[in-house]
Amino acid sequence: MKTTILKVKNLTKTFSGGKFSLRRVKKEKITAVDDISFQISEGEIVGLLGPNGAGKTTTIQMILGLITPTSGSISVFGLDLKMHRKRILKEVNFSSTYTHLPWNLTVWENLYVQALLYGIDNPKLKVTEIIEVFSLIGKKDKEVNELSSGWTTRLNMAKAFLNNPRFILFDEPTASLDPESAEGVRQEIRRVRRKFQTTILFTSHNMAEVEQICDRVVFLDKGKIIARDTPEGLAKRIKISRIEMMIDDGLKRLQRLIRENLWQIKVSGRFTTVEIAEKEIPKFLNLLSERGISYREISIEKPTLEDFFLLTAKKQKH
Amino acid sequence: MEAINWSGVKGIIVRHLFTWRRDLDRVVDAFWWATVDLIFWGLTSKYIEQYNTGIDIVAVFIGGIIFWSVIIGSQREINMPLLDEAWNRNLINLFTTPVSIIEFVLATLVLGLSKLTVTMSFLSLLAFILYKYNIFDNGFFLLPAFANLILTGWAVGFFINGLILRYGYKIQSFAWALLFVIYPFSAVIYPVSILPPWAQGIARFVPPSYVFENMRSVISVGRFDINQLIAAFILNIIYLILAILFLKAMYAKALQLGKLIKLN
Numbered sequence: 001m002k003t004t005i006l007k008v009k010n011l012t013k014t015f016s017g018g019k020f021s022l023r024r025v026k027k028e029k030i031t032a033v034d035d036i037s038f039q040i041s042e043g044e045i046v047g048l049l050g051p052n053g054a055g056k057t058t059t060i061q062m063i064l065g066l067i068t069p070t071s072g073s074i075s076v077f078g079l080d081l082k083m084h085r086k087r088i089l090k091e092v093n094f095s096s097t098y099t100h101l102p103w104n105l106t107v108w109e110n111l112y113v114q115a116l117l118y119g120i121d122n123p124k125l126k127v128t129e130i131i132e133v134f135s136l137i138g139k140k141d142k143e144v145n146e147l148s149s150g151w152t153t154r155l156n157m158a159k160a161f162l163n164n165p166r167f168i169l170f171d172e173p174t175a176s177l178d179p180e181s182a183e184g185v186r187q188e189i190r191r192v193r194r195k196f197q198t199t200i201l202f203t204s205h206n207m208a209e210v211e212q213i214c215d216r217v218v219f220l221d222k223g224k225i226i227a228r229d230t231p232e233g234l235a236k237r238i239k240i241s242r243i244e245m246m247i248d249d250g251l252k253r254l255q256r257l258i259r260e261n262l263w264q265i266k267v268s269g270r271f272t273t274v275e276i277a278e279k280e281i282p283k284f285l286n287l288l289s290e291r292g293i294s295y296r297e298i299s300i301e302k303p304t305l306e307d308f309f310l311l312t313a314k315k316q317k318h
Numbered sequence: 319m320e321a322i323n324w325s326g327v328k329g330i331i332v333r334h335l336f337t338w339r340r341d342l343d344r345v346v347d348a349f350w351w352a353t354v355d356l357i358f359w360g361l362t363s364k365y366i367e368q369y370n371t372g373i374d375i376v377a378v379f380i381g382g383i384i385f386w387s388v389i390i391g392s393q394r395e396i397n398m399p400l401l402d403e404a405w406n407r408n409l410i411n412l413f414t415t416p417v418s419i420i421e422f423v424l425a426t427l428v429l430g431l432s433k434l435t436v437t438m439s440f441l442s443l444l445a446f447i448l449y450k451y452n453i454f455d456n457g458f459f460l461l462p463a464f465a466n467l468i469l470t471g472w473a474v475g476f477f478i479n480g481l482i483l484r485y486g487y488k489i490q491s492f493a494w495a496l497l498f499v500i501y502p503f504s505a506v507i508y509p510v511s512i513l514p515p516w517a518q519g520i521a522r523f524v525p526p527s528y529v530f531e532n533m534r535s536v537i538s539v540g541r542f543d544i545n546q547l548i549a550a551f552i553l554n555i556i557y558l559i560l561a562i563l564f565l566k567a568m569y570a571k572a573l574q575l576g577k578l579i580k581l582n
Contacts, residue, residue, distance in 0.1 A: 015576065061579060064414045068573045086320045086416040094414045099582065100407040102333065109336045116329030117415035159411075 002041040004078065005167050005199040006063065009037050011072035013058050013223075032058040034223035035072070042166075045193065045200040047210040047231070050220035051313045056203045059220070060169050063201070064094055076167060090118060095160035096171035097153070103145040107136055107155055110144065111162060118163040126162065133192065134158040150181035157185065161192055167199045174209060182206070186213060207306035211235075217305070221312060231305045238303035238311060241281060243274045250293035257287055278302070322424070326417035330425035334399055338433075347394060348437045352387045356441060359383045360449050377537045380451040382506045384441050385533060388467040389474075389504075389526060391437050393497055395430030396475025400482060409582040419569045423562065427472065434468065459536045462547040463529045469554035470525050474500075476561035480568035486581050505530045525550035525557070 013033040033055040040046045048056045061067040063074055065085050074081040076088045101110040108127060115123035131140055134154055139147060147155065153173060160168050170189070174182035186209060193200060204210050210217060211231040219227040219234065227234055247254060254272065258265045263284075264275035276284055281300065288295065338344045363379035399422070403409045412422075445451040453460065478493040503517060504526035510518055521527040528550035532542040572578045 058576070061576070064410075066410060066413060066573065066578055067576045068570070084320075086323065086418065089414060089416040092414075094411075096410070098407075099410045101411060102337065102402075102406045102408050104341060105333070105336050109333075113329050113333040113336070114411075114415070116332060117326050117412070117417050119323055119325040119416065 002043065004039050005042050005044075005076065006040040006201065007073075007075045007078075008039065008059070008063070009073045009075075011036050011059065011062065011074065012070050013055075013062060013067060014070045031223050033062070033069075036220070036223070036225050037072075038218050038225065038228065040167075040199055040201060042199055043197055044216060045202060045214050047214035047217040048201060048203045048220065049207075049210060049217055049309065051309075053222075054220040055223040056220055057171060060171055060201065060203065064092070064169060065089065090163065091166045092168070093160040093163055093165040094169045094171070095156040095173055097173060097175040098171065099156075100152075101144055101155065101159065104143055106141050106143050107131070107147070108140040110155065111158060114159050114162055120163055130158050130162050133161070133195075134188070149176045150178075150184070153177060153181070153185055154188070157188055157192075161196065161198070164196060165198060167201070170200060170202045170204075172204055173202075174204065174206065182209070189213060207304065207309055211305050219308075219312065226312065227308075234308045235303045235305050238307045239277050240275050240307075241278045241303060242301040243276060243281070243284065243298065244271055244301065245274075245295040245298040246270050247272050248294040248296060250291065253291050254288075254293050257291060257293070261287075320418070323416050323418070323421055326415065326421045327425045327428070329415075330399065330412075330417065330422060331428055334402070334425075334429050337402065344398075347398070348391075348433055349440055352383075352391070352437060352441050353444060355383050355387070356380065356444060357448070360445070364449070373534075374537050376449055377451060377455075378534055379507060380445050380449055381453070381456070381533050381537060382530065384438070384445060384453060385463065385467055385526075385529065386501075386504075386506050387441060388434065388438065388464055389471040390497065391434045392430050392468045392471025393475040393478070394471075395433050396426050396472055397478050397482070397493070399426045399429060400479050404482075404487075404581050407582050409578055413578065419566060423476070423565070426475075430472070430475075431468070438464075456533070456536050459532065459542045462544070462551070463533060466525055466529050466547060466550045466554055469551070469558055470500075471497075473554065473557040473561040476558070476565045480561070480565040483565070483572040483581065484568040484575075484577060486577060500524050500526070503527060509534065523553065525553045 011033055012031065012035050015030045015032060016028065036055075036059065048059060050056050058067060062069050063076070063081070065081055076092065079088055081088055101114075105113065108131070111127040111130060112123055115126050120126050131137055134157060136151075136154065136158060139151055139155075144152060144155065153176070157173070160170070173189075174185050177185065189200070190213065192198070202210070202214060214231055217227075217229060217231050217234055218225055227237070229237075251267070251272070255265060258274060261280075263280075266273045266275075274284065359379045359382075360376070363376045367375050403412055442453040445453065456463070474497050478496055481489045481493050503513070503521040503524040505513070505521060506526070510521045510527055510531055513521060528546040532546060536542050572581070
């Protein structure tokens with residue numbers, strides 16, 4: 001049985017926002033995280049997903065000890081975070097697009113300072129090692145303000161692996177990157193994870209990225225966990241596939257066919273998209289030939305994690 | 319209670335030493351304003367000296383400026399590291415390492431003391447060159463006087479840090495002005511006796527007032543009252559303990575309200 005690295009139990013965070021009026025101060029309570037429980041085993045990469053305001057960042061910040069929970073408990077490596085914060089943080093690290101290392105320190109200086117903060121033995125040697133692992137040698141004497149966002153992210157990643165952490169939290173690590181740099185970071189995460197066998201909790205708005213990297217996903221909305229599964233498992237919950245094709249002849253017949261079977265159709269320029277249950281695809285293709293509807297450039301898109309995300313977000317709005 | 323992470327304390331100190339090496343703002347902070355004050359008040363006192371007031375007005379003014387710079391410097395060096403981390407959006411990186419607010423406090427004390435030593439040495443040398451004012455003429459009085467002034471600066475600094483953690487940048491203007499609330503009651507240049515009676519009552523609870531009164535006494539009659547300096551020291555220790563407790567409470571409140579993230 002694998003060791004449990006993180007155990008979150010009945011975690012709740014309520015913020016009381018004050019609205020000032022001349023007569024009185026009205027206190028509004030906002031529940032950012034609402035009684036959530038989940039756990040992560042050693043070596044897993046778990047994605048924490050959800051739309052904006054779902055409570056992902058608040059959850060991560062509570063796990064890092066930056067926000068005190070209103071109720072519930074967090075234990076890391078079997079230790080209670082409240083009681084053993086320092087001991088836990090020695091073996092945890094964190095990287096986010098939204099935090100920065102001091103901009104007027106060089107790459108080497110920043111990593112050296114971080115090594116001291118984590119109390120790493122022989123910090124200079126460790127910094128040299130990590131600079132090699134993340135191919136930062138050519139940039140080691142550059143100040144952070146001289147680095148591109150791609151190199152800054154790479155530095156943040158190097159910082160995140162500096163203390164050989166057993167557990168890393170990544171908060172949208174590729175958010176500010178172009179697709180090529182983002183792919184580089186994903187490869188880096190996979191490579192370094194294989195090398196160090198690190199457990200990772202990962203947030204991202206890029207669903208393809210999550211499908212690529214994560215073993216499992218915890219889906220939050222309005223502070224609650226609404227689903228948890230593998231990325232494929234969540235995608236499979238969407239039973240609708242999309243068939244996109246170019247109709248050469250018989251668009252009106254196709255529209256009638258769709259109406260009869262209560263399917264959905266969208267016509268956009270030369271392309272027609274039909275939304276249909278996966279098991280009905282053979283029937284649909286047969287009906288097309290029976291009714292003499294001719295088409296070309298057909299493609300069938302299976303549901304993805306993004307579809308699950310969009311559908312859930314849509315449902316929650318209604 | 320968890321053990322002190324001394325490597326973490328060193329990390330914070332090294333981080334700011336790296337910054338000082340290449341940040342002109344920090345050099346300006348340390349030398350510029352104190353030098354401007356010293357020149358301005360030095361020339362003013364030279365001018366007043368012509369009217370034979372019967373007291374060594376240059377020594378009173380220059381001594382007052384240098385001694386007041388000790389409070390300002392020690393307070394600023396407690397606040398700057400916190401603000402520097404916030405401006406660099408590095409607070410989250412810092413407080414997700416195994417470093418606690420107490421280790422941060424220890425590091426800022428070491429940083430503050432070392433920078434203050436450099437600033438004071440420079441000011442003392444400048445005062446000697448420009449006005450033949452030798453700060454060491456104060457003799458043994460310098461030691462308890464400086465200790466008291468540094469403690470006052472630290473207490474105010476930690477109190478301001480607590481306010482910044484709890485209320486964020488919107489409190490900055492008030493926080494910076496806070497030291498100047500005690501300025502009139504500190505009797506930096508004038509004696510406490512010229513304050514109105516109600517203000518004299520307040521001055522009794524303001525430790526620097528004892529230091530400046532005794533500084534003038536050393537200048538005019540060459541003596542100081544050690545009991546008064548001990549009273550100031552006791553007050554300072556009480557204020558410092560209260561300020562650190564306030565800072566710890568405000569840090570806990572900031573964690574509860576998510577203010578650390580907002581400050582970042």
